[in-house]
Amino acid sequence: MAIKLELDTALRDLGTISPEGYYIGVHIRVAAPLMTFNTYPQPWIDHYTQQAFALRDPTTAWGFSCIGATRWSAMDIPDPFGILTQAADFGLKYGVTISAGEITSRTIGSVARSESEFTDDEIARIEAIVNRLHVITEPPEDLTKAQTQALQLIAAGDRHAAAAAKLGISESALKARLTSARRRLMARTTAEAIQRAKDYRLL
Structure with a gap:
């Protein structure tokens, strides 16, 4: 129960920083996350899914190639399908992507808002939350x-x-x-x- 409370608290804190929502894929193994948390607007989720953007998303590519945090505006990953431009049309204009953990069990999260770029202090806070989510969702090594x-x-x-x-x-x-x-x-x-x-x- 303590872990669930800590998880809920971390996600609530993340939600207060990212009014347009967030997506977190924790412990991605063999291309699939063990858990996901997604609060992006439903119209964007529907569009993203219909266009099969998951394997073409530059934020995901960045998350697998880097560790740490970056603003979407600072990413040097190609976006030939204009996914970030389309995201802005749905209100996700300014974003940050965080990557944590080993490549064999990577956690990648992105947060967004429409008003302004995230400050360095906000990014540090977001990174701390995503890193915490990575730790508390670590799969158990065994069961009784x-x-x-x-x-x-x-x-x-x-x-x-x-x-x-x-x-x-x-x-x-x-x-x-x-x-x-x-x-x-x-x-x-x-x-x-x-x-x-x-x-x-x-x-």
């Missing part, structure tokens, strides 16, 4: 045997009562194990916990 068994049985299709019977425990004890696994994996649902455990190669 009890957590693993509970997730495996539910993943195999057992209902709570059947899974509990197989483990020789009460249904409430099984639910407690699933709850602890969800917390450990920072998942909202058991299905999400199972998927994350698989992604982390813990199941």
Whole structure:
């Protein structure tokens, strides 16, 4: 619960600095982030998705080639599709991109607003928040045997009562194990916990 509170606080702080929204992909591995947080305007999200900009985005290219922080206006990455120009048309005129972590588990985040460039102090604050997000969302290295068994049985299709019977425990004890696994994996649902455990190669 403490991790979730810290995560929520970090995202709330990020939101106060970036009124036009932010996108954070944490621990990107094999081109896919383990988690994403996106508060950009829905019209921009729809346009970005429809145009398949994800693999052509200069902010993403910068994030994989550099560590640290940069204003969008200072990036020297080519933007042949005019993605940043189009973003400005949706109100995302001034932005900053942050990159943190090893290349094998990179966190890349961008924030935007329409009024003015971000100041150096604001960029330092944003960078600190993104770096913190990278740390607190670090995948666990393992689960307890009890957590693993509970997730495996539910993943195999057992209902709570059947899974509990197989483990020789009460249904409430099984639910407690699933709850602890969800917390450990920072998942909202058991299905999400199972998927994350698989992604982390813990199941």
